[in-house]
Amino acid sequence: MGSSSNVNPIGEPYNHEDVILTEEEALRLSNPWIGTFRVQRPEEFNSEEQERATYSNRNTNPEEPIPSTFEEFQAAGSLRQTWIEDPSVPCPILRSNLTVQDLYDQGWSIQDREPDLNWFDVDEIRGLDIPQDHSDPTGRLEHFNYAYEEWGGPGAEWTGYTGPGLMFITDIERAPDSASPSIAEITKVVYERTFDINGLKHVFYQNIVHKQTRAFITQFLYTTERLGYTWIERPGDHRTWERGTAEYQALLGTRMGKIVAYLVLASYPRGTRSIARVVTYRIDNSASINMRFDIESVEVQSDQGLRRSTRQRNCLRCFRGGCGGCYVL
Secondary structure, eight states, X not given: OOOTXXXXXXXXXXXXXXXXXXXXXXXXXXXXXXXXXXXXXXXXXXXXXXXXXXXXXXXXXXXXXOOOSHHHHHHHXXXXXXXXXXXXXXXXXXXXXXXXXXXXXXXXXXXXXOOOOOHHHHHHHTTSSSOOOTTSTTTTGGGGTOEEEEEEETTEXXXXXXXXXXXXXXXXXXXXXXXXXXXXXXXXXXXXXXXXXGGOOEEEEOSOOOHHHHHIIIIIISOHHHHSSOGGGXXXXXXXXXXXXXXXXXXXXXXXXXXXXHHHHHHSOTTSEXXXXXXXXXOTTOXXXXXXXXXXXXXXXXXXXXXXXXXHHHGGGGGGTTOOXXXXX
């Protein structure tokens, strides 16, 4: 990374003094309860941390720390929110140029199915700012090019349906040793095959079975101490967590939140979008966990409003010597 011809994640040249922070390193810088660490240079990452052969152009693909407290989930989500909203902060996740043809070349297959949105799904999209026919109880979804899609490739799968302005993710799998691109990149390609990514406003997860995300919602978020009731005690419960709240940030800290955050980072120039809110909800008596992430455009501020001071930005370099005297993120 010593060549000045290289470009860093925020589009500025590297020089030999620069240090690229992984997500784990950035979390440790901004959250003292996680502990101390030695900053690694990119060439020092072990084989599991090296970038896999994808089209993402990311510098590294490190293993991230697994949060075990509400505060650690919030720290991870706060960092991702910062990456999305503040382009002056170094970020390891770059825009993705992955295409459908790239996936075909890697051995992926795509099967289109008839859309089979049930009544509950239709209820969830009513009132959202997307094309729909409110006079028809089914929403006449077929008139708006909704599609149910099954994508499969080496060590990874993506199943769900897409429509104008939204997508429902019903099943995603990716083996730890898979050479396939990240789920966030695949999600971007899935949507772009039919729609303009600039029109994506809502990402739904149905019936979440991911252990970490389920554990956070049932054990840390929906507690008697925090809300006055638990997840299982409120059939049909809907809660909206607005941008910037502790609960919102903690939900971005889950693996499901990470996928949407990385989808935004892979799809748009940083600072032009925000994840405005996260909704967690149950459908009637079902105890299944469902989520909705709302993506909104933001008005780009002036350079003075967006960028930190030169001193604050340059202090990233101080950590080569381990001074630890600045609050960076």
